Amino acid sequence: MLEYDKEHILHPYAPSNPALDMTFVKSAKGVYLELDDGKKIIDAMSSWWSVIHGYNVESLNNAAVEQISKVSHVMFGGITHEPAIRLAKKLIEITDKPLERVFFSDSGSVAVEVALKMAFQYWRSQGNSQKSKILAFSKGYHGDTFGAMSVCDPVTGMHTAFEGILHKNIFAEAPGCAYAEQWDEKYICDFASKLEQNHEEIAAVIIEPIVQGAGGMRMYSAEFLKSVRVLCDKYDVLLILDEIATGFGRTGKLFAYEHATVSPDILCVGKALTGGYMSLAATLTTKNVMRGVESNGNVLMHGPTFMANPLACAVANASLELLFDSPWQQRVLAIELQLKEELAQCNTLDVVEEVRVLGAIGVVELNRDVDLAWMTQKFIDKGVWLRPFLNLVYIMPPYIISPKELTQVTQAIVDVLKEFTCYDTSR
Numbered sequence: 001m002l003e004y005d006k007e008h009i010l011h012p013y014a015p016s017n018p019a020l021d022m023t024f025v026k027s028a029k030g031v032y033l034e035l036d037d038g039k040k041i042i043d044a045m046s047s048w049w050s051v052i053h054g055y056n057v058e059s060l061n062n063a064a065v066e067q068i069s070k071v072s073h074v075m076f077g078g079i080t081h082e083p084a085i086r087l088a089k090k091l092i093e094i095t096d097k098p099l100e101r102v103f104f105s106d107s108g109s110v111a112v113e114v115a116l117k118m119a120f121q122y123w124r125s126q127g128n129s130q131k132s133k134i135l136a137f138s139k140g141y142h143g144d145t146f147g148a149m150s151v152c153d154p155v156t157g158m159h160t161a162f163e164g165i166l167h168k169n170i171f172a173e174a175p176g177c178a179y180a181e182q183w184d185e186k187y188i189c190d191f192a193s194k195l196e197q198n199h200e201e202i203a204a205v206i207i208e209p210i211v212q213g214a215g216g217m218r219m220y221s222a223e224f225l226k227s228v229r230v231l232c233d234k235y236d237v238l239l240i241l242d243e244i245a246t247g248f249g250r251t252g253k254l255f256a257y258e259h260a261t262v263s264p265d266i267l268c269v270g271k272a273l274t275g276g277y278m279s280l281a282a283t284l285t286t287k288n289v290m291r292g293v294e295s296n297g298n299v300l301m302h303g304p305t306f307m308a309n310p311l312a313c314a315v316a317n318a319s320l321e322l323l324f325d326s327p328w329q330q331r332v333l334a335i336e337l338q339l340k341e342e343l344a345q346c347n348t349l350d351v352v353e354e355v356r357v358l359g360a361i362g363v364v365e366l367n368r369d370v371d372l373a374w375m376t377q378k379f380i381d382k383g384v385w386l387r388p389f390l391n392l393v394y395i396m397p398p399y400i401i402s403p404k405e406l407t408q409v410t411q412a413i414v415d416v417l418k419e420f421t422c423y424d425t426s427r
């Protein structure tokens, strides 16, 4: 099977026919992935932010089985169903008050595409076609589809690969004030001046609240986000918050924008929405934005085949129920405290630039890029699944991880980075 995979199946951001085999997962339970040889390793990535309750969870399994015996999928054009209605109601209840219109889609990237369409259609339907750009941020990441790519970091994103094809947007400097750092107005100057100079052609600002994820794993000041909201209002520009990675408790708040008590015009959620069981995302917006979109008889121009898939919605409902029935705040706080304490050892290593922790997210930034194959195997040998990216070794475990399991992960990071300090990456 591994030979077949190597020859025929493409994996994320990887060459076809790669030199090394993929890691073969047979099954998963709790925080553990079981490999083909029976070895069990801790998934410290929550399958890219999504598996917050761990794998193979009874209530989520039951929700899927129950729903599959009713209807696993039905088109959403002209039809509706209970799982979608219940989920929309719940999302409206748990997000900021003005957000009361929900568009379901099948992935985070598509949720971002929908958010961008909402923003552009909001202005166009009201007769303003001049607003045809988005103001985004360096080090931002919003997905891999064309609209989403066009608002990702222009250097580490895919702008070079798709030069001349991607829509040209405007970029402000990445938030420069770290999460717990003393706020200073100088940090917002670049954003403020880009907005002041270009607001007539800017439809919306898009930003990941508090944590810039895949573009650099950077945690920034709530004051920065507050200032972004104030300036969007001042210049009459919509604010899109991308909570696809941070939503559902990951940063210690249910949604990361709560750190800054700001309210977006458009909000994107995904990943942990179904507890990582299946692909589902949502774009929420206000009555006011939809009124704008629908001016002059227009409608929002999007409608995926698997929109509001009943199976995914049923599991999402069960996942949210499980989250709210659990002491998730205490769990995330305990993970944060333990990560802070145990990852601090990394600071003594020459190869380490900085250690950052917020909620159930731990980041060790190195002063050089890792050898991905070498490091992944080292972690597997120590019973841990981690997937470093460039010079970042980062962890976002399922909330159910025990202190002992978490120590196994942090100790693996410390030990492997000690070895990496002496490892010659040119070999």
Ligand SMILES: Cc1ncc(COP(=O)(O)O)c(C=O)c1O
Binding pocket: 048, 107, 108, 109, 110, 112, 141, 142, 143, 144, 208, 213, 214, 242, 243, 244, 245, 270, 271
């Ligand atoms: C902040 C953010 N936005 C959007 C996306 C894209 O989501 P998906 O991979 O489900 O398309 C991601 C994925 O990592 C993300 O972290």
